[in-house]
Amino acid sequence: MSVDALRALHQRVSVPRLIGPAPDPEQQQAMFDAALRAPDHAYLRPWRFLVMQDEGLEALGELFGKAALADTPDLSADTLARTQGLPLRAPLLIVAISCHQEHPKVPAIEQDLACGAAVSNMLIAAHAMGLGAVWRTGALAYHPLVKQGLGLAENEQIIAFLYVGHPAGERKQVPQLNSDDFFQRWPHST
Template sequence: MEALEALLNRVSVARLDEPAPTPAQRELLFRAALRAPDHGQLRPWRFLTVEGAAREQLGELFVRAQLARDPAAPAAALDKARAMPLRAPLLVVAIACLKVHPKVPESEQLLAAGCAVHGLLLAAHVQGIGAVWRTGELAYDATVHAGLNLADSERIIGFIYLGTPAGELRKPQPLQPADFVAAWPSGLGAEVER
């Protein structure tokens, strides 16, 4: 697949089956992630892989987080939390590792980590691997952060679900660049309205 084709046609794939990406495919996923733009070469990211029985352990961590927020959580909510990591054969927890730096604010480091995830998603698409980037309240939960041994300076930016697409890939919605791009300043010489 050519690079532009991948960029123009990547879509999220929510329905995922076995098998998980092979070791060789994973190597390419992470090599692509590591090519993200990175002001100061801080490499403000790291990744945790979760598969096999570890997915069930992550589900139990999600249950503990749910109960910490709501001790009276209904059984259905706990079952949903427990099942979340089972939706794909491989999960990657994408973590921004924020550093104090005089020229690279945390906001730029978060963007760099997000670009790393985008590189991983594109590499998945090129290899025919289904992938979806999920966040939700568990990504920001203190119980989950503690259970994954995150440092105070680290943030989960997403749970990346990876596997074999179940069914046909959806077609990307056509978007027109003109709807999102404009020249600045528009109307040279015109006064800015206030």
């Protein structure tokens, strides 16, 4: 593995504050290609992705607003506006959808994990290209009206709202973790 690939893996951080412009078509394609290299038991390709910019972000905001009003009909105008503005936090948003397929050796959870790995690959690719990205979900990812509005089938679920753009300001420092706190040899030697 190249030093650049290891650097991207070791230094990637979530970047919640994002500005435009959106990644250019070449950068987007590099992220898409990275997603499709995710580990995938039985080559099911149990994913699909909705890519949103401009009017797509506004339409998603309207959908978020409908879902919020369905849950809380007396929602304040400020809260409704904030909810509708959530997709506008980045110039590009990718909705990662896990598509469960019947398979005797690959349960749904493994298919969700494969889709999650595809999202992780896109995060790393974005970082390697100098972009910023953050993986978000929250209650709206599971809301029936959002799922319906995005055209999800019964066998599908949202795994991530992946926000992508350029970092607004300095990236936060990468926390230095001690691998010994998380990795243990097994069986333990005495």
